[in-house]
Amino acid sequence: xxxxxxxxxxxxxxxxxxxxxxxxxxxxxxxxxxxxxxxxxxxxxxxxxxxxxxxxxxxxxxxxxxxxxxxxxxxxxxxxxxxxxxxxxxxxxxxxxxxxxxxxxxxxxxxxxxxxxxxxxxxxxxxxxxxxxxxxxxxxxxxxxxxxxxxxxxxxxxxxxxxxxxxxxxxxxxxxxxxxxxxxxxxxxxxxxxxxxxxxxxxxxxxxxxxxxxxxxxxxxxxxxxxxxxxxxxxxxxxxxxxxxxxxxxxxxxxxxxxxxxxxxxxxxxxxxxxxxxxxxxxxxxxxxxxxxxxxxxxxxxxxxxxxxxxxx
Amino acid sequence: xxxxxxxxxxxxxxxxxxxxxxxxxxxxxxxxxxxxxxxxxxxxxxxxxxxxxxxxxxxxxxxxxxxxxxxxxxxxxxxxxxxxxxxxxxxxxxxxxxxxxxxxxxxxxxxxxxxxxxxxxxxxxxxxxxxxxxxxxxxxxxxxxxxxxxxxxxxxxxxxxxxxxxxxxxxxxxxxxxxxxxxxxxxxxxxxxxxxxxxxxxxxxxxxxxxxxxxxxxxxxxxxxxxxxxxxxxxxxxxxxxxxxxxxxxxxxxxxxxxxxxxxxxxxxxxxxxxxxxxxxxxxxxxxxxxxxxxxxxxxxxxxxxxxxxxxxxxxxxxxxxxxxxxxxxxxxxxxxxxxxxxxxxxxxxxxx
Numbered sequence: 001x002x003x004x005x006x007x008x009x010x011x012x013x014x015x016x017x018x019x020x021x022x023x024x025x026x027x028x029x030x031x032x033x034x035x036x037x038x039x040x041x042x043x044x045x046x047x048x049x050x051x052x053x054x055x056x057x058x059x060x061x062x063x064x065x066x067x068x069x070x071x072x073x074x075x076x077x078x079x080x081x082x083x084x085x086x087x088x089x090x091x092x093x094x095x096x097x098x099x100x101x102x103x104x105x106x107x108x109x110x111x112x113x114x115x116x117x118x119x120x121x122x123x124x125x126x127x128x129x130x131x132x133x134x135x136x137x138x139x140x141x142x143x144x145x146x147x148x149x150x151x152x153x154x155x156x157x158x159x160x161x162x163x164x165x166x167x168x169x170x171x172x173x174x175x176x177x178x179x180x181x182x183x184x185x186x187x188x189x190x191x192x193x194x195x196x197x198x199x200x201x202x203x204x205x206x207x208x209x210x211x212x213x214x215x216x217x218x219x220x221x222x223x224x225x226x227x228x229x230x231x232x233x234x235x236x237x238x239x240x241x242x243x244x245x246x247x248x249x250x251x252x253x254x255x256x257x258x259x260x261x262x263x264x265x266x267x268x269x270x271x272x273x274x275x276x277x278x279x280x281x282x283x284x285x286x287x288x289x290x291x292x293x294x295x296x297x298x299x300x301x302x303x304x305x306x307x308x309x310x311x312x313x
Numbered sequence: 314x315x316x317x318x319x320x321x322x323x324x325x326x327x328x329x330x331x332x333x334x335x336x337x338x339x340x341x342x343x344x345x346x347x348x349x350x351x352x353x354x355x356x357x358x359x360x361x362x363x364x365x366x367x368x369x370x371x372x373x374x375x376x377x378x379x380x381x382x383x384x385x386x387x388x389x390x391x392x393x394x395x396x397x398x399x400x401x402x403x404x405x406x407x408x409x410x411x412x413x414x415x416x417x418x419x420x421x422x423x424x425x426x427x428x429x430x431x432x433x434x435x436x437x438x439x440x441x442x443x444x445x446x447x448x449x450x451x452x453x454x455x456x457x458x459x460x461x462x463x464x465x466x467x468x469x470x471x472x473x474x475x476x477x478x479x480x481x482x483x484x485x486x487x488x489x490x491x492x493x494x495x496x497x498x499x500x501x502x503x504x505x506x507x508x509x510x511x512x513x514x515x516x517x518x519x520x521x522x523x524x525x526x527x528x529x530x531x532x533x534x535x536x537x538x539x540x541x542x543x544x545x546x547x548x549x550x551x552x553x554x555x556x557x558x559x560x561x562x563x564x565x566x567x568x569x570x571x572x573x574x575x576x577x578x579x580x581x582x583x584x585x586x587x588x589x590x591x592x593x594x595x596x597x598x599x600x601x602x603x604x605x606x607x608x609x610x611x612x613x614x615x616x617x618x619x620x621x622x623x624x625x626x627x628x629x630x631x632x633x634x635x636x637x638x639x640x641x642x643x644x645x646x647x648x649x650x651x652x653x654x655x656x657x658x659x660x661x662x663x664x665x666x
Binding site: 156190192193213254258260261263 | 361362477506507508509510511512515533534535536537538539540542559560563573574575577578579580581582584587588589590591594655658659662663
C-alpha cells in the first residue's frame with residue numbers, strides 16, 4: 001500500500017474566503033494523498049468544501065495555507081513557467097452541469113481544442129483536427145459532431161464533450177466534480193462506464209467529487225468524508241461503508257436510500273449532532289485507527305472507537 | 314384497471330392524450346394513459362426526464378404550458394371532469410383547496426419579499442377561512458407540524474434566512490395549509506442533501522398520516538420510491554408501461570424497461586465491472602411511435618414490439634405491465650442475471666414479513 005506512487009498530495013490545506021469580520025474558513029487543515037491509477041472519492045454535503053478542494057487543485061481558488069504537491073513538486077505559490085504549463089496540461093477537470101459548462105456560442109471543435117490552442121500543443125492544423133477527432137471517438141461520439149453547437153446535444157452527449165475536452169490535453173490526473181449528478185438515471189450508467197474505461201485505457205487518476213454515496217461506493221477505491229471544511233474520515237471505500245466510525249459518516253451512510261422497500265423502511269436513520277464532541281477541552285486530531293483508515297477524533301473518542309472497532313459494531 | 318374494493322377511487326385518469334404545439338410541429342407528450350388514484354395511498358410515478366411524468370401531474374393541476382392541450386380523455390375528480398376546465402375560475406375550485414403541490418426547488422418557489430409566516434397565513438386565510446388571531450395560531454401550528462422550532466421568531470423571518478431543507482419545510486407547510494385532499498410532490502428532495510432528504514421524506518410520510526392525505530410522488534430516484542410509495546407507476550416516452558404495488562414492481566417487475574432501470578442502479582453493480590446501461594436514447598416524441606416505445610433499446614424485443622403497441626397484461630389484481638413478453642404466445646424470457654439475485658433477496662424479505 002505505502003509503496004504506491006503518490007500522484008497528488010495535499011498537505012495541511014487551508015482556504016479562507018474574505019478578510020476581517022467576514023472571514024470564512026472554507027477548508028481547515030485538510031491533508032490527503034492520491035495514488036497513481038486510483039479513483040479517490042470526496043463526499044460531503046453542499047457547503048462542506050469538497051468543490052473548493054477541487055478548485056484549489058485546479059488553481060482556480062487561491063490557497064491560504066498549506067501545500068499541494070503534484071508528483072512531489074508544489075503547484076501553488078511561486079513556480080516556474082514550464083512547470084506551470086505542464087500542470088495546466090496534466091491536471092484537467094470535468095464539471096457538473098453540462099448545460100452550463102460548454103460555451104454556447106462555440107462549435108464543439110473549438111470547445112475541445114481550446115486547451116490545445118492555449119498551450120500550442122500541436123504542429124499544424126491537421127494535427128489539431130486529428131486530436132479532436134480522436135478525443136470524440138474516445139468518448140463515443142461521432143467525429144462529425146465537431147462542427148455542431150452544444151445546444152444540438154442531449155445532456156449525456158454534452159457531458160461526453162466535456163470529457164473529451166479534458167482528454168484531448170492528455171492529462172494524468174482528472175478532477176471530476178459531480179460529473180453525473182445532472183444526468184438521467186439511464187445515462188448515468190453510460191457515463192460512469194465511460195469514465196472507468198478511459199481510466200483503464202489512459203492510465204488516469206481521478207479525484208471524484210460527489211454527494212451521492214451509492215455512486216461513490218461503486219466507482220471509488222478510497223473515500224474521504226468531509227464535513228464543514230474538515231476531513232472527518234478517510235479509508236478504502238469498502239471499509240468505510242462496511243465499518244464507518246465517525247458519527248457523521250455513520251449518519252451520512254444511514255441516510256442513503258436503498259432501492260429495496262423492505263430494507264429502506266426497516267432501517268433507522270442516525271442523526272449527527274456536532275455538539276456531541278467535546279473539542280474545546282480535548283482537541284481532535286486525524287488518527288490512523290487501522291491500516292489506511294483515518295478518523296478525526298480526540299483521545300476520549302478514540303478509546304471509544306477502538307473498542308467499538310473490536311466488537312465490530 | 315381492476316377493482317379495488319377496499320379503497321375508493323379519488324382520482325381517475327382515463328385515456329388521456331396531451332399534445333404540445335412547438336415551432337409548427339405537434340409533440341405528443343402523453344400517449345393514452347389511464348391511471349387510478351385511491352384514497353389514502355401514496356403513488357410514485359417514476360421515469361426519466363422527458364418521460365412525461367411532470368406533464369401528467371401538471372395537467373391535473375391545470376398548469377400546462379400555454380402551447381399544451383388535452384387532446385383526448387378524461388380526468389375525473391369528485392363530480393368534475395378536469396380535462397374540460399378552461400378558465401382560471403374553474404381551476405381555482407381545485408387548485409390548493411383540493412389538490413396541492415410541492416415543487417422541486419425550494420429556492421425559487423417562495424416569495425423573497427414576504428415573511429414565511431405571512432406566506433403560510435395567506436393560504437390559511439384563503440382556504441380555511443380563518444382570520445386574525447385564529448389564522449396566526451393556525452400558522453404557528455403548521456410551522457410546528459412541519460418540524461420548525463421557535464415558531465414565533467421564525468414566523469417573522471424571510472426565506473433567505475432559511476436553509477434549503479427548512480425552506481422545503483415551509484413550502485410543504487404552505488401546501489398543507491390549503492387543506493388539500495391530494496398532495497403532489499414533484500421531485501421534493503432532488504435539490505437537497507441526503508441527510509436532509511431523509512428527514513423531508515419522513516416528514517411527508519408523517520403529514521400524510523396526520524392530515525389523511527393522498528400523495529403522488531414524482532421522482533427518478535428509486536431509493537425515494539422504496540421509502541415512501543405504496544404503488545409505483547413506471548413511465549416511458551409518455552406512457553405508463555408498468556404499474557403495481559411497490560414490492561411487485563421492485564421484485565417481480567415484468568417490463569424490460571423496469572428491469573433496465575433497476576439494473577443500472579450502482580447499488581446492484583459489481584465493483585470493477587461494467588455497470589449495466591441502457592443503450593441509446595429515448596425516442597423523439599415529435600415522431601409517431603409505432604409498437605412498444607422501448608423496443609429499439611430493448612435487447613428482449615420481439616418482432617411484434619416494433620409493429621403493435623402492447624396492451625396492459627394482468628400479472629396480479631394490482632400489477633399490470635405493457636409488454637408483449639406477457640402474452641401467452643411469447644417465448645419465455647428470464648430477467649437479466651444481475652437482477653435475479655436482487656429479486657430473490659426481495660422475495661426472501663417478503664416471506665419474512
